[in-house]
Amino acid sequence: MSLRRRDLLLSSVAAPLAAAQAAPRRIRIPHVSAKTELERSYAAVLLEQALAAAGMAVRLAPTPELIPQNRALQELGAHSGRLDVVWTMTSVEREQQARPIRVPLFKGLYGWRLLLASADLVERMHGVQNLNDLRQFSMVQGLEWPDTSILQANGLNVVVSPSYDAMFKQLRLGRADAFPRSVEEIWWELERYGRGLAVVPNLCLHYPAAVYYFVAPDDNELAAAIELGLQRLRASGAFERLFLKHHGDDLTRAHLSARRIIELHNPLLPPQTPLDKPEFWYRP
Numbered sequence: 001m002s003l004r005r006r007d008l009l010l011s012s013v014a015a016p017l018a019a020a021q022a023a024p025r026r027i028r029i030p031h032v033s034a035k036t037e038l039e040r041s042y043a044a045v046l047l048e049q050a051l052a053a054a055g056m057a058v059r060l061a062p063t064p065e066l067i068p069q070n071r072a073l074q075e076l077g078a079h080s081g082r083l084d085v086v087w088t089m090t091s092v093e094r095e096q097q098a099r100p101i102r103v104p105l106f107k108g109l110y111g112w113r114l115l116l117a118s119a120d121l122v123e124r125m126h127g128v129q130n131l132n133d134l135r136q137f138s139m140v141q142g143l144e145w146p147d148t149s150i151l152q153a154n155g156l157n158v159v160v161s162p163s164y165d166a167m168f169k170q171l172r173l174g175r176a177d178a179f180p181r182s183v184e185e186i187w188w189e190l191e192r193y194g195r196g197l198a199v200v201p202n203l204c205l206h207y208p209a210a211v212y213y214f215v216a217p218d219d220n221e222l223a224a225a226i227e228l229g230l231q232r233l234r235a236s237g238a239f240e241r242l243f244l245k246h247h248g249d250d251l252t253r254a255h256l257s258a259r260r261i262i263e264l265h266n267p268l269l270p271p272q273t274p275l276d277k278p279e280f281w282y283r284p
Contacts, residue, residue: 024057027222028084031066040207042246043087043105047213050229072214074191076216084222086214091146091268098214099223102274103230106184107243107282111266112207113147113180115200116190118171125178131155131262134205140176145209146268150207152227154264168193174225184247184253204256206262208281210273221256227245235281256284 029044030282044060051058058103063082067075072086073269076098091102121137128134131154138157141148142164159176161167168189170176178200181189186199215222233239274280 007076014064024059026061027051027058028061028063030072030083030086040244043164043211043213045223046105046233046242047085047226047266048231048240049242050226050233052226052229053236053238054229056225056229062166063192066278068144070094073214076214078215084215084219087211089146089275090210090270092270093268094146094214095270095272099219100211100214101223101226101230102212103234104210104274104280105213105229105278106182106247107280108209109205109247109251109282110182110183110211110226111184112254112256112282113205113207114140114183114186114259115203115205116168116171116179116181116186116194117177117192117200118174119196119198121177122198122200125244126202128203128262129260131264135264137177137236140170141178142167146209149208149268150264150266153267165193168197171257172196184250187250187253202258202260203214204254204259204261205264206261207266208269208273208275209266210269251282 027047029047037201047224048060067083069086069088072083073094074097076084076086086098087105088094094100115125125137128137134159135155137160139150139151140159140161143162148158148160159170161170161237165177167179171179172195190197190199213226215226219222230239233242
C-alpha cells in the first residue's frame with residue numbers, strides 16, 4: 001500500500017480526533033525516573049510530536065511510581081486505567097498482551113549492544129573473535145528483560161539480577177564479567193555508575209530488536225493516531241531529525257563500523273516485525 005493511500009486510510013479513522021477533543025486528552029505514560037531519563041525524554045517527545053501531527057491534543061501524565069515492564073503491559077491489556085501508552089522492546093508474548101504500533105522508535109538501537117566490564121577484564125575480552133569466544137564470559141541482565149532470554153538462546157552464560165543498580169556492583173565484585181548495553185544507554189550509565197568499569201573498545205553484539213509504543217488492545221483511536229503521526233513525522237523528516245538529535249552523539253562515540261560485530265539471533269522477535277523496511281532500521 002502506498003504511503004499516501006495508507007495515510008488517507010488512517011486519516012479516515014483519526015479525522016474525528018480534533019473535533020472530539022475539546023480539551024487535551026490525558027495520556028498516562030510510564031513513570032519518569034533518573035535511570036531512564038534519557039530514554040523517556042526521546043520517547044515522550046516523539047509521542048507528543050506524533051500525536052500533534054495526527055491532530056490530537058494531549059497532556060502526558062507519568063505514573064507516580066515505577067511500574068515493571070511486564071506489569072505495565074499487563075495493565076494495558078487488563079484496562080486497569082493506570083496507563084495509556086507504554087514503550088518497550090517487543091516480543092511475541094508482549095504483542096499478545098497489548099497492541100503494538102509497529103514503527104521501531106529507536107530504529108533498532110536496542111539491538112546494538114556494547115559491553116560494559118570491569119577495567120581488568122577489558123583486556124581479556126579484547127581477544128574475543130566470535131560467539132564461541134564470548135561464551136567464556138558471563139553476562140549480567142535484568143530479570144524481566146527480553147534481552148536475558150535472547151542471550152541465553154544464543155548459548156551465553158547469563159547472570160540474572162532483579163535490581164538495576166546491583167548489576168553494576170556485580171561487575172565490580174566479579175560476579176559477572178560484562179553487561180551488554182544499548183548504544184544509547186551505555187555512555188550515560190558509564191558516567192553515572194561506571195566507577196571501576198570501562199567499555200570494551202573493539203566489540204559489539206547485534207540482534208534485531210524493536211521498541212514500540214503499545215496501547216490497550218481495543219484503543220483504536222489512540223493506536224490510529226500514533227501510527228498516523230509517526231508516518232507523517234517520517235515523511236516530513238522530523239522523525240529522523242529527532243532521532244539524530246537524541247542519539248547522533250552516542251552513535252558517533254560508539255563508532256560501530258570500526259568494531260567486531262557478533263551477530264545473535266532473536267527468537268522472541270514476532271513474525272510481523274517490519275524487517276523488510278530498511279528505512280526503519282539503523283545500520284552503521
